[in-house]
Amino acid sequence: MAREKAERSRVIPEVPEVVVMRLPLYLRTLVQLSQRGVEVVSSQQLGQQLQMTPAQIRKDLSYFGRFGRQGRGYSVKYLLEELRQILGLEREWDVGLVGVGRLGRAIISYAGMAPEGFHIVAAFDADPRQVGQTVGGITVQSMDHLQESIKATDTRIAIVAVPAAHAQEVIDRLVECDVRAILNYAPIPALVPPPVKLRNIDPVLALQSMTYYLRSL
Amino acid sequence: MAREKAERSRVIPEVPEVVVMRLPLYLRTLVQLSQRGVEVVSSQQLGQQLQMTPAQIRKDLSYFGRFGRQGRGYSVKYLLEELRQILGLEREWDVGLVGVGRLGRAIISYAGMAPEGFHIVAAFDADPRQVGQTVGGITVQSMDHLQESIKATDTRIAIVAVPAAHAQEVIDRLVECDVRAILNYAPIPALVPPPVKLRNIDPVLALQSMTYYLRSL
DNA sequence: CGGCGATTGTGAATCGGATTACAATCGCCT
DNA sequence: AGGCGATTGTAATCCGATTCACAATCGCCG
Ligand SMILES: NC(=O)c1ccc[n+]([C@@H]2O[C@H](COP(=O)([O-])OP(=O)(O)OC[C@H]3O[C@@H](n4cnc5c(N)ncnc54)[C@H](O)[C@@H]3O)[C@@H](O)[C@H]2O)c1
Ligand SMILES: NC(=O)c1ccc[n+]([C@@H]2O[C@H](COP(=O)([O-])OP(=O)(O)OC[C@H]3O[C@@H](n4cnc5c(N)ncnc54)[C@H](O)[C@@H]3O)[C@@H](O)[C@H]2O)c1
Numbered sequence: 001m002a003r004e005k006a007e008r009s010r011v012i013p014e015v016p017e018v019v020v021m022r023l024p025l026y027l028r029t030l031v032q033l034s035q036r037g038v039e040v041v042s043s044q045q046l047g048q049q050l051q052m053t054p055a056q057i058r059k060d061l062s063y064f065g066r067f068g069r070q071g072r073g074y075s076v077k078y079l080l081e082e083l084r085q086i087l088g089l090e091r092e093w094d095v096g097l098v099g100v101g102r103l104g105r106a107i108i109s110y111a112g113m114a115p116e117g118f119h120i121v122a123a124f125d126a127d128p129r130q131v132g133q134t135v136g137g138i139t140v141q142s143m144d145h146l147q148e149s150i151k152a153t154d155t156r157i158a159i160v161a162v163p164a165a166h167a168q169e170v171i172d173r174l175v176e177c178d179v180r181a182i183l184n185y186a187p188i189p190a191l192v193p194p195p196v197k198l199r200n201i202d203p204v205l206a207l208q209s210m211t212y213y214l215r216s217l
Numbered sequence: 218m219a220r221e222k223a224e225r226s227r228v229i230p231e232v233p234e235v236v237v238m239r240l241p242l243y244l245r246t247l248v249q250l251s252q253r254g255v256e257v258v259s260s261q262q263l264g265q266q267l268q269m270t271p272a273q274i275r276k277d278l279s280y281f282g283r284f285g286r287q288g289r290g291y292s293v294k295y296l297l298e299e300l301r302q303i304l305g306l307e308r309e310w311d312v313g314l315v316g317v318g319r320l321g322r323a324i325i326s327y328a329g330m331a332p333e334g335f336h337i338v339a340a341f342d343a344d345p346r347q348v349g350q351t352v353g354g355i356t357v358q359s360m361d362h363l364q365e366s367i368k369a370t371d372t373r374i375a376i377v378a379v380p381a382a383h384a385q386e387v388i389d390r391l392v393e394c395d396v397r398a399i400l401n402y403a404p405i406p407a408l409v410p411p412p413v414k415l416r417n418i419d420p421v422l423a424l425q426s427m428t429y430y431l432r433s434l
Numbered sequence: 435c436g437g438c439g440a441t442t443g444t445g446a447a448t449c450g451g452a453t454t455a456c457a458a459t460c461g462c463c464t
Numbered sequence: 465a466g467g468c469g470a471t472t473g474t475a476a477t478c479c480g481a482t483t484c485a486c487a488a489t490c491g492c493c494g
Contacts, residue, residue, distance in 0.1 A: 020429045020430075023425075023429070028422075051406060051408065087428055088432035093428060093431075102323050106320050106323040110319070112404065157424065180431055181430070181431055189266065197430050204333050206400055206418065210398035210414040211374075211398065212240070213397070214373055214414075215304075
C-alpha cells in the first residue's frame with residue numbers, strides 16, 4: 001500500500017487552450033502512423049510531420065502526464081489511446097445540425113465525421129419546405145421540436161449553418177437546450193456564456209487575411 | 218517642400234500574423250456599422266461588439282498608421298476604406314477551386330464570396346465524369362488544364378477540396394502554378410514553401426478540441 | 435555489465451503579444 | 465476663449481507561451 005504509484009490520480013492543471021487545440025493534431029498524426037504500422041515515434045519525428053518543434057510537443061504532453069520512454073520515444077498505440085481519453089474521444093458524440101441549406105446538406109453527407117465518432121443525429125430548419133425531407137438518412141425537423149429533440153437525446157454538440165442574420169438567435173436557443181459545444185459556420189462574432197464552447201469556421205475571413213500578403217501582386 | 222507631411226510614405230514594420238488575422242474581423246464589423254448608418258465608432262464600442270479590449274484594437278491599427286481622432290473615435294467609412302486598402306481588398310480576386318465534389322459544389326454556389334470580392338473563376342477535378350459539367354455557371358476542367366488555365370488568368374488564390382490522400386499533391390501543383398494563397402479543406406497538415414500562404418479549415422479538429430471541455434458529461 | 439547514443443520531461447530563460455497607463459489632442463459647451 | 469469629458473496612440477509593463485538546455489533514464493551492444 002505504501003508504494004502505490006498514484007499514476008492515475010494526477011491533477012491536471014489549467015491547460016492553455018492553445019495546447020488543447022493542438023492535441024487533435026497530434027492524435028491525427030498518430031492515427032496515420034499507426035495505420036502505417038509504425039509502433040514507436042519520437043517527438044522529433046512528430047515535430048517534423050507537423051512542422052513544429054519537438055520541445056513544444058513534449059511540453060504539451062507533459063501537461064497531462066508522462067507518456068514516453070527516454071531513449072525510445074512514444075508508443076504510437078499507447079499515446080494515441082491516452083490522447084483520445086484526454087480529449088474525451090473514447091466515446092461517441094451525438095451532434096445536432098441547424099440549417100439544412102446547401103452547406104448543411106454538404107455537412108450531413110460528409111463522410112469524415114462518423115469515423116471520428118461524431119454522429120449527426122438530428123437536423124433542424126425553419127423553412128417548412130425543408131421540414132420532413134430526408135437528407136443523408138435523417139429527417140429534417142421543425143425548429144419547434146428543437147428543445148424537445150435535443151434534450152430527449154441529450155445532445156451536447158451542435159453545428160450551426162443558418163444565415164448570419166439568424167445565427168445568434170439559433171445559438172441562444174441551442175444554449176438554452178444545454179448544448180455545450182457549438183461549431184458555427186455563420187460569419188458573425190457570436191456570443192456564448194462561459195460554460196459553452198464555440199468555434200467558428202469562416203473561409204472568407206481566412207481569404208481576407210491571406211490577401212494581406214498578396215498586396216504586391 | 219520642407220514641411221511635407223510624409224503621411225503616405227509610412228514604413229510598415231513586420232506585422233504579427235495574429236494582428237493581420239484580426240483585421241478582417243474589424244473590417245466586417247465596420248461594414249455592418251456602415252450599413253446601419255453609423256458614421257463614427259470608438260475602439261470601446263468596436264471592442265464590445267467583437268468581445269475584445271479597446272486597447273488591442275488601437276494597438277493593432279497603430280501598426281499601420283493613425284486613423285482615429287482623439288475625443289471622437291474613428292470615421293467608420295474612412296477606417297473601412299483604409300482596412301480594405303491594407304488587406305488588399307480594394308481590388309477583386311480571382312479564385313481557382315480544385316475538387317468539385319460535394320464540398321466543392323457547396324463552395325461554388327456559396328453566395329458569400331462574391332460580395333467580398335472573391336470570384337471563383339475556374340474549377341478543376343480529376344474525375345472525367347465531373348469534367349465538362351457546369352456548376353454554378355462555371356465549367357469543370359480537367360487537371361491537365363490546371364497550369365495553363367491558372368497561369369492564363371493570373372489566378373493567385375486557390376481553394377482545395379479534394380480527398381486528404383491527394384491534397385498535398387494538388388497543393389504542390391498549385392504552388393508550381395504560382396498560386397500564392399491556398400485555402401485547404403483537406404484534413405492534412407499540408408506543407409507550402411515560404412512565400413505561399415496557407416489556411417486550413419477543419420471542422421473535425423474544431424470538434425475534437427471542444428470535446429476536451431465536455432469530458433465531464 | 436558498463437559505456438554510449440538517443441530521447442524524455444521539465445525548470446529556467448527567452449520571446450512576443452496583450453494590457454496598462456497616460457500624455458496629447460479633439461469637439462463641445464458655456 | 466477656455467475648461468472639460470472623451471478618446472486616441474504608444475511607451476512601458478506584464479504575462480503567458482515557446483524554446484532552451486540538461487539531468488535522468490532507457491535500450492542496446494560489445
Ligand atoms: N455554403 C458554403 O460553402 C458556406 C461556407 C461558409 C459559410 N457559410 C455560411 O453558412 C450559412 C449557411 O449557408 P448556406 O449556403 O447553406 O445558406 P442556405 O441559404 O443554402 O441555407 C440556410 C438554411 O438555413 C435555414 N434557416 C434560416 N433561418 C433559420 C432559422 N432561424 N432557424 C433554422 N433554420 C434557418 C434556411 O431555411 C436554409 O435552409 C451562412 O451563414 C453562410 O454564410 C456557407
Ligand atoms: N463535405 C464537407 O462538409 C467537408 C467538410 C470539411 C472538409 N472536407 C474535406 O474536403 C475534401 C472533399 O470533401 P468532399 O466531401 O467534397 O469529397 P468528395 O469525394 O465528394 O469530392 C472530392 C472531389 O475531389 C476530386 N478529386 C479526387 N482526387 C483529385 C485530384 N488528385 N485532383 C483533383 N480532383 C480530385 C474527386 O473527383 C471528387 O470530385 C475532403 O478532404 C474532405 O475531408 C469536406
